[in-house]
């Protein structure tokens with residue numbers, strides 16, 4: 001579809017847990033000189049804030065307290081891109097000015113985050129924060145405020161709710177066994193793997209979270225009608241990044257030739 005306006009190019013990446021969204025999104029942003037926003041980090045921050053206050057997110061009676069926290073928490077992201085296309089950009093996450101990049105990735109936070117993300121008022125508060133961040137990173141002018149030429153955002157409802165007019169929507173999927181193997185390896189590598197955690201448990205937990213994310217009432221995980229599905233089960237990271245970057249180039253070229261022929 002041809003682009004009709006001059007706003008920065010938007011790429012929306014959605015998909016189930018550990019399908020490769022954030023790794024892919026960061027690398028696509030690095031290759032293209034775009035900004036990157038990890039929306040899952042917002043829900044993880046709210047979950048961490050609730051757990052740190054002794055709130056149990058699995059209890060429905062705690063929903064309003066968690067919603068208040070979602071509103072009052074200050075969440076910031078800082079992605080450091082590298083000049084080398086082969087090294088991975090890193091995103092630091094700040095909750096009320098404290099660096100919680102590692103704390104939000106523990107198994108305890110992962111276990112509770114889908115319940116938190118299913119609370120309607122939490123989603124409203126996060127949506128507002130994400131939109132504000134999107135507006136300052138890639139504004140409606142041709143060049144973004146940050147000087148980067150576009151925006152890549154990843155999550156569960158980016159193509160359906162957050163950026164419904166994105167120029168390219170990708171829905172990443174992968175076999176749940178493959179996703180569990182990758183997640184377990186990632187936890188082990190970063191030293192966050194809890195004692196005795198095995199593949200079966202990680203796979204079951206991913207599947208449980210996907211089910212919660214797919215069946216919740218508020219903005220469930222769903223492939224947008226105009227999204228391109230990409231199965232990463234048998235792809236390399238470079239392969240999936242390359243496929244998306246090539247599709248961005250193809251759409252940018254199609255848009256500029258349709259504008260110049262008008």
Ligand SMILES: Nc1ncnc2c1ncn2[C@@H]1O[C@H](COP(=O)(O)OP(=O)(O)O)[C@@H](O)[C@H]1O
Nearest residue numbers: 017018019020021022023182186232235236237
């Ligand atoms: N094609 C791939 N091959 C091997 N590992 C991958 C691939 N894609 C992603 N990964 C790894 O899988 C793990 C989960 O990816 P991540 O980007 O965190 O997923 P998500 O953001 O969807 O939860 C990471 O350790 C990442 O490096």
Ligand SMILES: Nc1ccn([C@H]2C[C@H](O)[C@@H](COP(=O)(O)OP(=O)(O)O)O2)c(=O)n1
Nearest residue numbers: 017018039040041043113114117155156157
């Ligand atoms: N736009 C988004 C992003 C994440 N979520 C929810 C769903 C997920 O269970 C949690 C955490 O997302 P995150 O992408 O960090 O999770 P994974 O890395 O895939 O394990 O937040 C959401 O509901 N909407």
